[in-house]
Amino acid sequence: MPCPIRIRNLQHDLQLSQPKLNMNKSLGKRSGGGSRNIVPLCWLLAASSCFWLLMFTPIPLHRLAGMCSMSTPTTTITDQCEGRYIYVHDLPARFNADMIHNCRNLSPWTDMCRFTSNAGLGPKLDDSEGVFSETGWYATNQFALDYIFHQRIQRYECLTGDSSLASAVFVPFYAGFDIGKHLWGYNTSVRDSAGLELVKWLTERPEWARMGGRDHFMVAGRITWDFRRLTEDGDWGSKLLLLPEVKNMTVLVIESSPWHGNDFGVPYPTYFHPSSASEIVSWQERMRKLKRPWLSSFAGAPRPNQTESIRGQLMEQCRSSEKCKLLECDFGASKCHSPSSVVHMFQESVFCLQPQGDSYTRRSTFDSMLAGCIPVFFHPGSAYVQYLWHLPKNYTKYSVFISEDDVREGTAKVGEVLKRFSEEEVRRMREEVIGMIPSLVYRDPRESRMEGVKDAFDVAVEGVFERVERLRRGVPLEEMEEESSSWKYGLFGRGGEHEWDHFFRTPKR
Numbered sequence: 001m002p003c004p005i006r007i008r009n010l011q012h013d014l015q016l017s018q019p020k021l022n023m024n025k026s027l028g029k030r031s032g033g034g035s036r037n038i039v040p041l042c043w044l045l046a047a048s049s050c051f052w053l054l055m056f057t058p059i060p061l062h063r064l065a066g067m068c069s070m071s072t073p074t075t076t077i078t079d080q081c082e083g084r085y086i087y088v089h090d091l092p093a094r095f096n097a098d099m100i101h102n103c104r105n106l107s108p109w110t111d112m113c114r115f116t117s118n119a120g121l122g123p124k125l126d127d128s129e130g131v132f133s134e135t136g137w138y139a140t141n142q143f144a145l146d147y148i149f150h151q152r153i154q155r156y157e158c159l160t161g162d163s164s165l166a167s168a169v170f171v172p173f174y175a176g177f178d179i180g181k182h183l184w185g186y187n188t189s190v191r192d193s194a195g196l197e198l199v200k201w202l203t204e205r206p207e208w209a210r211m212g213g214r215d216h217f218m219v220a221g222r223i224t225w226d227f228r229r230l231t232e233d234g235d236w237g238s239k240l241l242l243l244p245e246v247k248n249m250t251v252l253v254i255e256s257s258p259w260h261g262n263d264f265g266v267p268y269p270t271y272f273h274p275s276s277a278s279e280i281v282s283w284q285e286r287m288r289k290l291k292r293p294w295l296s297s298f299a300g301a302p303r304p305n306q307t308e309s310i311r312g313q314l315m316e317q318c319r320s321s322e323k324c325k326l327l328e329c330d331f332g333a334s335k336c337h338s339p340s341s342v343v344h345m346f347q348e349s350v351f352c353l354q355p356q357g358d359s360y361t362r363r364s365t366f367d368s369m370l371a372g373c374i375p376v377f378f379h380p381g382s383a384y385v386q387y388l389w390h391l392p393k394n395y396t397k398y399s400v401f402i403s404e405d406d407v408r409e410g411t412a413k414v415g416e417v418l419k420r421f422s423e424e425e426v427r428r429m430r431e432e433v434i435g436m437i438p439s440l441v442y443r444d445p446r447e448s449r450m451e452g453v454k455d456a457f458d459v460a461v462e463g464v465f466e467r468v469e470r471l472r473r474g475v476p477l478e479e480m481e482e483e484s485s486s487w488k489y490g491l492f493g494r495g496g497e498h499e500w501d502h503f504f505r506t507p508k509r
């Protein structure tokens with residue numbers, strides 16, 4: 001008897017249909033609302049619940065009029081949750097809550113108890129230097145996504161306790177926290193043990209049998225290489241993402257592999273976690289109006305031991321230019337580790353240089369875009385092939401690409417390339433970046449909803465639904481069949497030769 005559930009959905013539905021803000025990308029085309037006929041038996045119940053809703057919800061009456069009209073005993077009710085229901089597995093506490101209780105053990109050098117405060121957002125940042133806004137800013141750790149995402153999903157508006165209704169099944173295993181604890185000084189069997197226990201637990205549930213786990217998803221809030229050990233007894237990482245069970249799942253990571261189809265890049269958490277749409281809108285407004293005296297800037301450290309790294313050259317070019325601002329990270333307590341110094345520099349810059357470091361991606365990319373700074377990438381692995389759900393595929397709209405090779409060979413001078421963009425082109429790109437801000441931030445997970453805005457979480461969950469739906473319908477996934485070219489299918493929708501092939505010849509680690 002699905003009736004009571006449907007009525008609960010009606011309430012969701014009504015709460016969801018409050019006035020929307022006109023914000024780009026905010027109300028997507030894929031809202032997934034479906035219609036359903038309510039059997040007459042349920043009708044009285046529905047009608048009485050309409051009465052209570054009329055009393056207590058601030059919804060324009062004309063919206064209710066259609067839904068509560070008594071004209072016909074069988075009426076059509078839009079279920080805004082249809083196609084969006086999530087079932088969350090109730091995992092044993094050792095896979096999640098215990099790690100938060102024992103936060104002191106999460107990292108040998110970082111006090112993760114600080115960073116798991118405020119539902120994973122970390123300590124509040126004050127606005128004494130006028131860089132942030134008064135509310136919504138936190139010193140968030142870049143590896144806190146496991147926890148932030150779980151906190152958020154617990155208040156997701158379309159949760160269901162009935163897994164047969166669910167479009168996707170969430171597995172709240174804190175994979176990033178678990179491996180973060182064990183990356184240094186532990187043997188491979190210790191590094192792999194939680195993942196192996198997890199898949200044992202999962203495959204014994206009835207939910208697994210339905211699709212062999214292909215409707216399951218989880219978050220591993222670190223880079224994919226921490227979970228993709230290259231050899232059986234290699235010295236780095238676990239083999240979580242290589243387990244046959246996990247290959248069937250969709251795993252969200254902050255840097256995905258260009259050669260594998262089961263992991264998907266989602267934005268690094270930044271410092272801004274708004275709790276209302278107006279907080280975002282006024283931030284966007286402010287970023288539009290800022291004066292930006294620096295043509296470009298870079299915050300980071302050189303990589304003297306990586307012969308291929310262009311960081312040294314970029315820093316040298318920056319140092320010798322009057323229009324480039326450099327924040328060097330290599331000396332102990334440098335300003336480079338102060339969120340306010342870094343964000344302030346991004347706010348004062350037109351372009352922000354984002355060369356790869358130890359891995360392809362950087363949290364800095366998201367911090368700088370949040371400040372309205374146009375990113376400059378030197379490797380397509382740094383963003384374009386990563387965040388396909390969150391960034392436009394046409395990367396020239398919001399960023400500049402200068403090939404690493406050209407910098408290494410000295411044929412590209414970054415300042416010269418950037419100078420060539422006209423004011424109008426810069427304005428258009430910046431507007432594109434600022435327009436993307438809502439979908440790049442993780443809003444405060446303690447806030448039950450934020451009308452009219454899709455944040456990074458909402459976009460990620462939509463990506464999961466779409467992928468699971470394709471799997472459910474048996475649509476072949478080329479990126480799974482030809483995994484070594486998965487980056488091409490993701491970005492261009494096809495395989496074959498590409499001018500970027502040489503960027504993706506050797507594995508990172």
Ligand SMILES: *[C@@H]1O[C@H](CO)[C@@H](O)[C@H](O)[C@H]1NC(C)=O
Nearest residue numbers: 185186187188189190191233
């Ligand atoms: C790995 O380390 C654990 C704990 O330190 C130890 O009990 C175990 O025997 C080790 N396993 C191997 C294969 O060395």
Ligand SMILES: *[C@@H]1O[C@H](CO)[C@@H](O)[C@H](O)[C@H]1NC(C)=O
Nearest residue numbers: 203211212213214244245248
């Ligand atoms: C992965 O999914 C396929 C298709 O549903 C299934 O046949 C297979 O058993 C699954 N693998 C595991 C390890 O459950």
Ligand SMILES: *[C@@H]1O[C@H](CO)[C@@H](O)[C@H](O)[C@H]1NC(C)=O
Nearest residue numbers: 301302303304305306330358
């Ligand atoms: C570079 O390598 C040398 C020698 O192996 C090492 O002492 C040094 O700490 C390394 N520097 C960096 C920045 O990793």
Ligand SMILES: *[C@@H]1O[C@H](CO)[C@@H](O)[C@H](O)[C@H]1NC(C)=O
Nearest residue numbers: 393394395396397398428429
């Ligand atoms: C990508 O965006 C640029 C700049 O907006 C535009 O000129 C170009 O036509 C777009 N390319 C495609 C393939 O849509």
